Structures are given as C-alpha cells and as structure tokens.
Amino acid sequence: MHSDKTIPATSNIGSYEERAASFDWSVAEAELGWSEGDPINIGAVCTDRICEQGLGAKLALLWEDSHGKERKYTFDELRVATNKYARYLQDIGVSPQDRVCVFMDRIPDFYISFLGILKLGGIAQPLFSAFGPESLVVRLQDADTKVALTTMRHVRKLRKIRQDLPNLETIVVVDCPDVSKLKEGEVAFSLDAAEPVEEFEAYPAWRETPSVLHYTSGTTGKPKGALHVHGSVIQQYISAKWVLDLGPDDVYWCTADPGWVTGTSYGIIGAWANGVTQMIYDGGFSSEAWYKLIAKYGVTIWYSAPTAIRLLMRDGKELAWKHDLSSLRHLISVGEPLNAEAVIWSEETFGKPFYDSYWQTETGSIIITNYPGMDVRPGSMGKPFPGIEAKVVDLQTHEPIDEPGRVGLIAIKPFWPSIMRGYWNNTPGYFSKFDRGWYLTGDRSSIDADGYFWFVGRDDDVINTGGHLVGPFEIESALLEHDAVAESAAVGTPDKVNMEVVKAFITLKPGFEPSDDLELEIMNFVRKRLSPLAMPQVIEFATTLPKTRSGKIMRRVLRAQEWGEPIGDISTLEND
Ligand code: 6R9
DSSP: OOOOOOOOTTSTTOOHHHHHHHOOTHHHHHHTTOOTTSOOOHHHHHTHHHIIIIITTSEEEEEEETTOOEEEEEHHHHHHHHHHHHHHHHHTTOOTTOEEEEESOSOHHHHHHHHHHHHHTOEEEEEOTTOOHHHHHHHHHHHTOOEEEEOHHHHHHHHHHGGGOTTOOEEEETTOSOGGGOOTTEEEOOTTTSOOOOOOOOOOOOTTSEEEEEEEOOSSSSOEEEEEETTHHHHHHHHHHHTSOOOTTOEEEEOSOTTSHHHHIIIIIHHHHTTOEEEEEESOOOHHHHHHHHHHHTOOEEEEOHHHHHHHHHHOHHHHHTSOOTTOOEEEEESSOOOHHHHHHHHHHHSSOEEEEEOOTTTOSOOEEOOTTSOOOTTOOBEEOTTOOEEEEOTTTOOBOOSTTOOEEEEEOSOOTTSOOEETTOHHHHHTTEETTEEEEEEEEEEOTTSOEEEEEEGGGOEEETTEEEOHHHHHHHHHTSTTEEEEEEEEEEETTTEEEEEEEEEEOTTOOOOHHHHHHHHHHHHTTSOGGGSOSEEEEOSOOOBBTTSOBOHHHHHHHHHTOOOOOOTTBTTO
16 A cells, blocks of 8 residues: 655655765764764753753643643753752762662653753663552662652552662652651652752763663563663654654654653653653543643644554544644654554544654664655555664574565664663673674564565564464454454464464454454455465454553463463563
8 A cells, every 4th residue: 555645845854865875873963062972961962952052941841640730841940850850869879870760650750850860870760650569679679779769659569579679778759748658768859849950060971871771571581671871862862853853843742651662762852852842641541631632732743652543543533523633743653563554544534644663672762664755655664764774684594685575584783872782680681682793673574675664573473374474463454444443463373283373352443242243244354355374263352452551462462371371571561
C-alpha cells in the first residue's frame, strides 16, 4: 500500500535524502554549541542553555493530572527548580555517579528531579511508579541505588523491601505533609518550600560520562540496566528536531511514562534540549480525556504508541470528531509495529497519518523512522536516521543481506552518540549484542528496493510452522482490519505435524461478542489476506492481552502458556 502524501518542505529535516547523504554528527554538535573535548551535561543543555538563548520566560511544562489539577513552569522556573534538586541531593551526600532512582507518578517532580540528578552528575534511574516491591527490589539491588526519590503514595513499596537494600541510604519523600509520617532513613523535601537556587554549576561531564540507567525487561532472567551517557543528548536533540519536527511554536505531547525510555529520551531530553513547550498528563488512558487535552492545550505534535492508537480506534472516529483537534500537525508512534490499518485510520480521523519510529532502550534514540516530507508507506518503519548505518543481516551468519525483501536481523553499525555503553553489572550480556562489527537488535525485518524497512517481529516472537518462519506482525495486521477486532496477538502453539501452528488471541471492539460464527467470519476474512502458512489455526477470544507497562504485547507470555513453559521475567508486566 503506498500513499502519495508528502508534508510541506517547511519541515525541519528538509529533504531526507540530502540530509542522509551529507550528514555527520558535527552538524548536531554545532547546533548545540558543543565540540569534542568540551564538557556536556544533559541537565544544563535542557535548562541553562535554553535560558541563555533568551527563552527563560517561555513555557517549558504544561502539566495536568486526572483530577484537573494544573501546574505550569517556564524554562527559567525549570532551571531554578532543577538547581534546587541538584543542590539538595548534593547536601544529603549524593556524589557524581551515584545512582538515584526516581519512583513517582508523572508529577512535575519526576521531570525536574531527573534533570537535577543529571546536573549534579548523578546517574538517574527512572522507574515506573506502578512497579510492585518485587520489580523494584531487583532494579535497586542491581544498580546499588543510593537514594530513592518518591511520594507518600509509593513509599510503602520501598519500605517493604528496605531490609533487602543495605546500600539504599536515603528515601526522599517529595510530597510529605508531616514529617512524623516518615520512618528512619526517610527525609522530606519540598520543591515549593525549598529556597531558590539561582546558580548551580552543572557537573562538567564529558560525552562518555554515564547519565541515565534504564532497565529493560529481558526475555529470561533478570531485567538489564542499559547505561547511557551525557553525549546521548546530541542525538536526542537532533532526532527530536528532525523526526518529531519540534519547532519554536509547538506544544508537544509525549504520552510515554518516563519509566520507559521514550518518556525520558523524548519526554524530557529531546523536547527540552530543543526549548519546546511540553504538555504532560498524569493520568491513565482515556480516549475522551486525551482528545480534551489536545483541544485544551492546542497540542501540535503528538508522540504516542500503537497500543494507545488501537484503543483510540476501538472507541471510534466519531468520538475524535467531537473535539477540536485542528491544532495537531504531526503524529508519531513508537514501541510496537504500527499496523497499516492504524496509519490509514489516523489519516481518516485526524487528517494526518501516524509516522512510525523504531528504536530501543539500548539505542537511546530513534534509529529507523518516517520523516515529515517523506512518502509514508503504511506498515513500513521508514528509513535509518541520518548518520545511522542500519542493515538487515543473515539470521545465522550475521552477514549483511543485500537482496530486497529477504528477512534478517536488524543490525546497526556501532557507535552512534546515544547507544548504551553497557548493561549494568552484565558485561557478557552487553558483548553478546555485538557480532561481526554490528550491534544486533534482536528484531527481524526486510528492506525493500527503495530502502524502506518492513518489520516482521522480535526474534523470539517469530513462529516456525513446518519449517517456515512467519512474523506475528503480518497476521495481527490482517486481523486488525476486521471490524470486530480491537487487538490481537499471534503466537505459535504446539502441533504434531507442523511443530507449531499459528494461534491468535483477539480482543473485541465494543458491541461485539465472542461466538463460533464470529470466529469463522474472522477466519474467512483473514484467509483472503494471508498465506496458508500464516493463517491462524485457532482463535481464542480474550478480554485483555498481557502487555508491558510501555504497552507492548508480551507474546512470549501467551506462547509460554501454550507450551507449558516457564514465563521468564515478567517484572514489566502491566497487571502484576
Ligand atoms: C523505544 C522502545 C524496543 C523493542 C524493539 C522492537 C519494539 C519499538 C518499534 C518496535 C516495531 C516499531 N519496537 N518500536 N517494533 N516497530 N516502530 O520501544 O524501546 O522498550 O526497549 O523496546 O520494541 O521489538 O526491539 P524498548
């Protein structure tokens, strides 16, 4: 399917082909006023630098929660507030490179303390507030976390595991109304009550100094802590500018939680390094609430995920059309394959397609993507970011594949500014990601004759039926085209003849009930769209699908159930 849509040439990137041909990272470095050997500190790049550009009075943060409570911060207020955190943490004994975790809801303190930690030279460890004690303890033990920042609502989960964390010196509660409520080793800090800190000299990190530690769930075993560095901002800055197309007048909304890499690389760093006003909503998913926020704040750029887009689709176009969404000018998606159906739906609903962007916690920034100004091929991830050499390589030999359409592993030529510099405490795991001069993503794709990448599936999600490999994405995309289907997950289930066959788990849109007739109808519907091998042999209706906290369908959980195998690490599972 090919759409002829092009976005006006006013986009920041201009012509993708020209940029890609002439780019080197010094272009981005020069824009940031940085050159090799200079110190670089993400906290200062996102606040002090913006104020020095004369943008101190510009709004940095428009914040709202699900009760309608609002806060606004200008860049100058953000600068002073991040200084307050940096100074306070220094006063309580945090030294550069100490790990400080941020464990709270999406309140302003999350975003501000994150940058404050970086200003001080500490390593920020952002965590989902929904984590339970088990998920927390493995991450805090592994990182040897010294200080945890949290709120009254979440402190009890830390208290439960405190005895297992001998190196956790201090828990800072940032909304404590009454210190008598605190236990030993806990202190209260209030951003509003703290004395303004006009000057704080940011730690003179160099580009390789560790900055952020993001845990990503492994397939088996423990979650892995991907360690990033201050120099990552060079890439986060330029990719936010060119892919998200952020500009001076934009109101940008990244719907990702900062416990997920999208919520920090682009929900904090990329946006504020560009001096852009962000809207942040501390509340769960609701189509209606989301549309109201877009209308109220005049959101122009919206960075979201397929899981949310599918829920918007479930609730129908009419709901969207009840709201004034005319401010939206560019929509981007990340986290999972973006089904062609979702791209088409968004064009019909918002008058604009969602542009896909592909990357990983480990890559730190967007790697393969669709750009404003480029023809979008619905269902394709687009092309590598300028400065990134990406290929698909043979599944076994890891040799690059030049043949258009042949499936292999997505591989990226190291090193780019924002690539992780290690897994915390896990050097063998880190080295296992590299082979023959490539970083191996663990995802499968093909590349067409024009250089567009077409995602197939994660390596461990691919179904081997009778020796033929089938990616879940094509099956799920076909299912999603059926009117009754809200979401689906295709996995392999044991089969005597073919080793495994395709089984599809399906959730239904409102107004549809599971039945044998509907199952038959869906089967017939996809039969026309899929090869016989990719055809689901079994359909199971479900009320929900297992997902990570960042909204990714965890097919391996369903697969393990089918095979009666251990489920592996499920610490990021949404409903634990
Ligand atoms: C940013 C982020 C990484 C994994 C990645 C892949 C999947 C992300 C995707 C996509 C298809 C896209 N993924 N974006 N798959 N199309 N546009 O998601 O990081 O949480 O580490 O997940 O997510 O499987 O390897 P992370």
